[in-house]
Amino acid sequence: MKRAGPLKALISDQKECVIVKLRFTLISLAAMSLSLAACGDYSPTQTTTTVPPTPALAAPTRTIVMVWDGMRPDDVNATDTPNLYAMKTGGANFSDNHSTYPTFTMMNSSSFASGSFPKTSGFYGNTFWTPPQGAANTIPVGKSAAGANQDYQDPVFTEDYAVLTTLNTYYGGQLLLVKSLFATAQANGVVTATIGKSGAAYLQDLNQGGYFLDENTAQPRSLVTELQAANIALPVNTTFNYSSTTSPVTLSATNGSPTARAGYVTFNTAAYDPNGVIPIAARDSTDATQGAPEDAANKYMMSVFTSYILPKKLPMLSLIWFRTPDNVEHGYGPGTANEKAGLRSQDARLGELMAGLKANGLDTSTNIIVVSDHAHSSVSGPTGLYPLFTINASPTAPNGAIVNGATSGTSAASLGAASATGFSFSGDVRSADLLTYRGFQAYDGNGCSTSAMYGLSATGTPTVPVKLDAAGTLCGAVGAKYQAVSSTLGTPVASFKVPAPGSLPTNGVVVAANGGSDYFYVPSHDPATIANLVKFLQRREEYGAIFVDSRYGAIAGTLMMSQVNLENATRLNNGQPDIVVSFNWDDTVMVQGKPGIEFESAGGQRGMHGSFSPIDVHNTLIAKGPSFLNTTITVPSGNVDVAPTIAYLLGLIMPQADGRILNEALVVPSSKSTPAVAASSVAPTSAATGLSFELPTDPTGVTKDATKTVGSYSIALAVKDLTVDGKTYRYFDYAKAVRQ
Numbered sequence: 015m016k017r018a019g020p021l022k023a024l025i026s027d028q029k030e031c032v033i034v035k036l037r038f039t040l041i042s043l044a045a046m047s048l049s050l051a052a053c054g055d056y057s058p059t060q061t062t063t064t065v066p067p068t069p070a071l072a073a074p075t076r077t078i079v080m081v082w083d084g085m086r087p088d089d090v091n092a093t094d095t096p097n098l099y100a101m102k103t104g105g106a107n108f109s110d111n112h113s114t115y116p117t118f119t120m121m122n123s124s125s126f127a128s129g130s131f132p133k134t135s136g137f138y139g140n141t142f143w144t145p146p147q148g149a150a151n152t153i154p155v156g157k158s159a160a161g162a163n164q165d166y167q168d169p170v171f172t173e174d175y176a177v178l179t180t181l182n183t184y185y186g187g188q189l190l191l192v193k194s195l196f197a198t199a200q201a202n203g204v205v206t207a208t209i210g211k212s213g214a215a216y217l218q219d220l221n222q223g224g225y226f227l228d229e230n231t232a233q234p235r236s237l238v239t240e241l242q243a244a245n246i247a248l249p250v251n252t253t254f255n256y257s258s259t260t261s262p263v264t265l266s267a268t269n270g271s272p273t274a275r276a277g278y279v280t281f282n283t284a285a286y287d288p289n290g291v292i293p294i295a296a297r298d299s300t301d302a303t304q305g306a307p308e309d310a311a312n313k314y315m316m317s318v319f320t321s322y323i324l325p326k327k328l329p330m331l332s333l334i335w336f337r338t339p340d341n342v343e344h345g346y347g348p349g350t351a352n353e354k355a356g357l358r359s360q361d362a363r364l365g366e367l368m369a370g371l372k373a374n375g376l377d378t379s380t381n382i383i384v385v386s387d388h389a390h391s392s393v394s395g396p397t398g399l400y401p402l403f404t405i406n407a408s409p410t411a412p413n414g415a416i417v418n419g420a421t422s423g424t425s426a427a428s429l430g431a432a433s434a435t436g437f438s439f440s441g442d443v444r445s446a447d448l449l450t451y452r453g454f455q456a457y458d459g460n461g462c463s464t465s466a467m468y469g470l471s472a473t474g475t476p477t478v479p480v481k482l483d484a485a486g487t488l489c490g491a492v493g494a495k496y497q498a499v500s501s502t503l504g505t506p507v508a509s510f511k512v513p514a515p516g517s518l519p520t521n522g523v524v525v526a527a528n529g530g531s532d533y534f535y536v537p538s539h540d541p542a543t544i545a546n547l548v549k550f551l552q553r554r555e556e557y558g559a560i561f562v563d564s565r566y567g568a569i570a571g572t573l574m575m576s577q578v579n580l581e582n583a584t585r586l587n588n589g590q591p592d593i594v595v596s597f598n599w600d601d602t603v604m605v606q607g608k609p610g611i612e613f614e615s616a617g618g619q620r621g622m623h624g625s626f627s628p629i630d631v632h633n634t635l636i637a638k639g640p641s642f643l644n645t646t647i648t649v650p651s652g653n654v655d656v657a658p659t660i661a662y663l664l665g666l667i668m669p670q671a672d673g674r675i676l677n678e679a680l681v682v683p684s685s686k687s688t689p690a691v692a693a694s695s696v697a698p699t700s701a702a703t704g705l706s707f708e709l710p711t712d713p714t715g716v717t718k719d720a721t722k723t724v725g726s727y728s729i730a731l732a733v734k735d736l737t738v739d740g741k742t743y744r745y746f747d748y749a750k751a752v753r754q
């Protein structure tokens with residue numbers, strides 16, 4: 015599956031001409047002959063000045079997409095992000111941009127790659143299940159980027175180039191069912207470069223037709239040779255990528271580990287043990303020593319781009335995806351000291367990109383598009399049930415080693431008193447545990463685990479107490495700690511690993527726990543199991559809007575997955591979930607000065623995304639450069655629109671994409687028609703009735719919510735329909751569970 019390096023070398027000198035030729039072929043033969051005559055002395059740095067503008071197509075213009083993972087639009091300001099703030103005030107700011115739901119990284123990575131929703135692309139990241147759902151189906155087999163055997167019996171996390179390569183093979187080279195932006199560009203001779211976050215960057219160039227560097231490897235093999243010859247270090251896992259080839263990679267003695275990343279700083283608390291003895295780790299959100307743990311890795315990757323790939327390869331299309339601020343938001347929560355440090359370092363990377371363009375004389379001829387995959391919320395249950403708590407800051411630095419410039423380890427912080435200005439210790443939900451307790455046979459593959467985010471009441475009572483598996487019978491390891499209400503059953507359960515292929519119970523449920531939304535797979539597709547599962551989700555107040563595969567028909571109080579672009583016939587029974595549920599959210603509650611809370615799949619995070627809240631959905635999109643107007647765009651736009659717009663900027667088209675060209679922001683639009691926008695709300699055909707609602711504070715379901723007595727559950731899906739040039743594009747603002 016490795017790309018052919020020599021072919022690239024053969025065409026690299028002619029690629030700019032090919033673009034120009036393609037453009038003019040569409041216009042007239044006479045124009046084409048003119049363009050061919052100009053190709054002999056064509057200079058890539060003068061693209062926008064050597065090609066006369068036409069009303070039909072934009073002049074191919076060098077474009078760089080910089081993805082700020084998890085960047086909230088309300089974090090753009092002159093203090094923390096001065097470079098991005100200057101782009102916002104001096105360029106095109108999209109004030110109503112929409113992340114693709116579920117608002118995960120890899121889901122939006124696929125939207126950036128394909129300009130499409132899962133209904134078209136067939137991709138269901140972050141974590142999904144490629145299951146042995148029948149005797150004829152086999153499980154994928156392969157390694158991870160770190161060289162280990164990858165588990166595919168349990169749901170798989172796709173932020174890994176080796177996993178994506180294995181899955182692409184498993185799906186016959188069709189992991190993305192749409193010809194991507196990068197594949198379209200490369201087919202027309204455009205040089206591309208992709209840099210950054212594991213998995214998210216790689217999916218852009220799945221077919222490996224361009225230059226690539228992420229946290230694990232570099233491609234093609236010739237680029238590895240070039241970087242080593244230039245004394246540039248490589249990610250240490252690069253060796254695994256080439257270990258089975260005829261040209262394995264040996265790192266130099268001074269290579270080091272330029273993409274190493276510290277874990278989060280934590281402190282120990284025994285608050286989850288009713289006896290106050292067993293400690294578990296909690297995130298130290300008061301820490302201000304670490305900053306963004308990936309800071310040095312990002313700086314390294316940006317440096318390779320600006321000092322080597324940009325000047326040597328002159329890519330016309332580049333995408334640089336850094337995991338900041340998302341990674342620090344997960345670790346400590348939006349609004350915290352480390353998150354703000356992350357914003358400042360990410361903005362410094364943008365400054366380095368701008369300086370790199372200027373140093374190469376490319377600054378005035380290059381478009382920069384800054385976009386986030388999604389925004390970010392604080393993890394918390396309702397503050398009426400779960401108060402925020404102070405953390406008493408550590409007087410000493412954390413005890414771990416310095417990793418690539420960042421502190422690590424355990425601090426001496428401690429849990430303090432309830433306080434409205436404190437931090438959350440609630441919001442975690444383990445669906446497989448709650449379902450198992452209620453009689454379902456449910457698995458998430460995540461094993462025994464602990465989290466300090468399962469919830470502490472105002473009096474300090476833990477919702478899910480921590481226990482020790484003294485004999486190792488529940489967790490498979492003597493002395494393992496776990497939290498699981500199903501451990502109190504007659505046949506206790508705490509691990510939830512997926513049974514081996516062929517041994518899943520008849521109506522077993524596999525949960526792909528994803529953060530702000532969960533996927534439920536019911537391989538039997540038994541309608542009664544689906545109906546019971548829906549009722550369970552409607553009763554439990556941790557869950558928000560519920561979407562069910564339309565094969566089950568209309569189910570009261572649910573919307574069909576097709577109504578939010580989540581059904582794909584090619585992936586039916588092979589990757590597409592049966593039910594997708596957003597966790598419940600509240601966009602008005604503030605934590606650390608930032609609005610927006612949500613429940614999450616248990617993981618101990620202080621920040622999360624993936625839900626259908628308006629906070630997670632509304633993300634950052636700002637563009638500046640010769641192709642963009644200086645304007646604020648108030649009509650809706652979306653992450654699916656980014657690829658078709660870039661294709662247009664390169665003189666290309668993506669006919670399979672769901673998104674549109676964002677003409678309202680362009681100096682030379684493909685159409686000058688004015689879009690019409692209509693907002694409305696979509697609801698299920700009928701509400702579910704006769705329900706009693708269960709409080710999150712009691713995972714057994716016994717304690718009901720006395721404030722909601724009507725017993726009905728429905729959904730409000732807020733949409734905006736944008737109609738332009740005879741086509742209508744639907745944007746989703748939020749989906750909210752309505753319990754009465």
Ligand SMILES: [Zn+2]
Pocket residue numbers: 084119340341344623
């Ligand atoms: Zn994230």
